[in-house]
Amino acid sequence: MRALMWFRSDLRVADNTALAAACDAADEVVGVFVVAPQQWRSHDWGAMRVDFTVRSVEALRHSLAKLNIPLIVLRVDRFADAPAAVSRFAKAAGCGGVWWNDEPEVNEIARDSAVEAALSAIDVKAHRFIDQTILDVSTIRTASDQWYTVFTPFRRRWLEHWRDSGAVIAKPPARRAAVSLDDSALCGLPLVEPGALLDIVAEFEGTTRSDLWKAGEGEARQRLSRFIDERVGDYDNRRDFMAVNGTSVLSPYLAVGAISARQCFEAARETNRGKADGGKKGIDTWISELIWREFYRHVLMGFPHVCRGRAFRREVDEAVEWRYDEGDFRRWQSGESGYPIVDAAMRQLAQTGWMHNRARMIVAMFLSKHLLIDWRWGERHFMRHLVDGDFASNNGGWQWSASTGTDAAPYFRIFNPFSQSAKFDSDGAYIRRFVPELAKAPAAALHDPDKLADADLDYPALVVDHPAGRARALAAFKQASRHDAR
Template identity: 45%
Template sequence: MGPKSAAPASTAAKRKASVSSSSAAGGDAKKSKVTTADKLHAPHSLHKIAEEHGVVLRKYYPHEMSNARAEAYIDDEIPKPFDEMVAALEETAKDMRGVKPGGAVVHWFKTDLRTNDNRALAMAADKAANAGVPLICLYIISPEDWEAHLRAPVRVDLILRTLKVLQDDLAKLNIPLWIETVDKRKNVRSTVHTFMESWNANHLFANMEYEVDELRRETALVRECASKGKSMTVIHDTCVVPPGRLTSSSSGRPYAVYTPWFKTWKQHIHDNEDLVDLVDTPAKQADDLKAKVSKLFGCAIPESPKNKQLTKDEKTRFAKLWPAGEHEAVRRLQQFCDDRINGYSRNRDFPAQDATSSLSPYLACGAISARTMIQTAFDRTGAKALDRGTDGFKVWVSEVAWRDFYRHVLAGWPYVCMNKPFKAVYSNIEWSYNKEHFTAWCEGRTGYPIVDAAMRQLREQGWMHNRCRMIVASFLAKDLLIDWRMGEKFFMENLVDGDFSSNNGGWGFSASVGVDPQPYFRIFNPTRQSERFDPDGVYIRHYVPELAKVFEEGASAIHEPYAKEAAKARKAGYPEPLVPHKDAREKALAAYKKGLGK
């Protein structure tokens, strides 16, 4: 189901054509050197300097678009990829209903690496069982996609280990998982077609992803399958409430602010309880069906691509920190609900406490569904509704909902996938690209202990506490005035839970350029954040050992050592602050005002 406010793809295309033709043929075109069409196709005026610093991967993507082009997406003058997918599914639905089963049914795994509560997998299993043919599964490794999408080596490692668990689980059900590496991303579609043809499969099932590249690729696949007399069914699975379902009653358009969206999200689930119903793991296939596809069993799990490899020590460390698979995800969820969820609202912001669920890496690779998380929390806490339960339960549900919200944003404002901030006017801010400052931030050498502790945690664990993500993001964008997209990119390249929509949404919030942003003049003071959320310095002492050697637990000087105990900090080899916060704040305010024309 598409957004109620969005024009059909055909209508949007007509609008786009009318804008272009009137700009070229109208009398006003002679008076202006820049037509509307020019504005839509020209890059943003500041694109060159950002590209020089790697913000846009020109190997795969065009220049940063103009603000006018971003606005054209909002106004439906350019069709949104999500709407094009919806249109493709609707327009091919009649033909797909008549497709015969063929010799097998295929489920294409992507970011849904689990057997339980996997809607497309369950539908594929039902289709195969009813037709009396084997269900076979496919996973495609696309190194170019992993490079283009900035997959962190630690996340790639978790994906590969999770594939092994998934393969073993499926094998117990007599269902094979075939893993294919496709060197060129442009060949992914043809690889899917070839796999289907090899096994005389006429039905392909997959869960929908909402990023632009994936939507465009699978929209093309839907139409190609239809043209070949085959069927591709794409299912809403990753969100509890599918994008397009929730629109503002006043404007009829998708929500751009979280609070009213969340209120509507909860009510929609209460009115449609089937949205959180769980689907079962597929039944075991008969031995004779297994025999028909025996060649697909035992497929080797490949090593990470060369540009995504970990050292031996890193592989050992991350495997211990992040055991793979849906069974581990369920274990963590149950333990969290039993031990920590009731105190979640009180303790979640304190990084030294083990107060969070640590499920984000498993959500990112699809080893567990958001529905399973909500249903388990209901069962374990005895809550009767999403807004009735302990404070911890309610706050945790709201955090799960943020993940849905950011995916809804991808569907409604696709240019956020294209190196543009949600509010395009913020593209006009003249950011700094100070390499020394950026490197110091990446390595945890800023002279602000809470920032440095967080960045070192990221390097050590492939993960960072959420409160600290906000602190370090605000520091990069507002204290150092460095292009927030460089930080967004660095996070994706290093996070085990690097999920595009959540990462982009978090950076947009912290840099005040995104959906529902804090006003740009609200700037985190890193020292005050440290004093408030790590009052005894436990977190800092753990990740900044040079300070732990000279400051005892509870020493207030650990939060700003050069202001209170400079000699000790210097002797310990801890760096001085890169910038004084007060001066940096004023500089940031001036830069934001200038960029916004205030």
């Protein structure tokens, strides 16, 4: 039997559950990846994310070739076209079954059900696996069988589950029999020639930074081992300082699946004397961040309305009178808000496709609180520019900041951007790196609006005063929280 392995957000050979199962089941394995540019655009992917994805597909093609597994790329417009394309391809390539790892988002689930039905109509079986998370987070429930809405008890239960079941790393696939595909049978299928895959990037808006983001699982594994060897032990002390290389910067690789969350977890645990918790503080803290990633996927599964542009706390969200001020929004987007830390962060995003986690929280809270602009505008802007754009974590992070989500920041705890930079970028190294107008400003001016105004710099005035923005947000949320039914 010949097996078809459908790769999506799992662009790796190592620790790939569905690939390992396909290789167990069949001597000959064919890989397929489906590009869906219109669907990607409707999911707000920009050039940065698309470029990294297709380069990761190219890297995967090379790794698979060493195992004698050819990787074919098909092009459809939208997910709705996937059932016909995948089932026709499976038939033309003579594959008796299709293997894949599930994705938790609503459109992806609907696509997979439709593909499964189309395959069943031609007597081809779909083999589906859970692989995007360390544990199957759909099975983690409260004592009364509810989905969790608060992180800390979720984490506790997650650790109990892990103690009971462990996290199983998939078997590495061995080199196998060469596959010869019948070109005439594939004729008429929407194939993308290997040389043409990168051309798809030009169909998307925005810049790309292939110089910063080398693709492939080899690069991901190197980054993981460097982080584990050199930085994880001190993660708890350094992770909030934006100028410091204190975090793993593995998020782009996790987003495309060039590395699995399990590989990250197991590497961390190994240096933590086998412990997932109760070991070295830095390592425990990093493992907790991996569990945050699991938590936001759990939330998507339990509350799929968050995939449809609705807030977790719908009543609060609908009662807040969000502003739709395009001028203020543009100043935030372009890093011209007059708040040095906000502007540095937004320019880091524009220039590199990535932003430090502390900076993400600061700018998201600034947009949704100080500017009272609908958090969905910010969520969309992030997706369009991030190299690590990931629906669950992005939506979770935005709703946390906007106080409309699960376990969200209470609405009255509004970060003061000046205090945040004084604490987490005290010498202004991060600000100066991304905001050249402030390169020569004294550090004190970067963290104090009065000194900043007095410094006579060629730099925008504040888009809104901190006290005025804060008061406006507090009033809007106070009124809206009366509607909160939860």
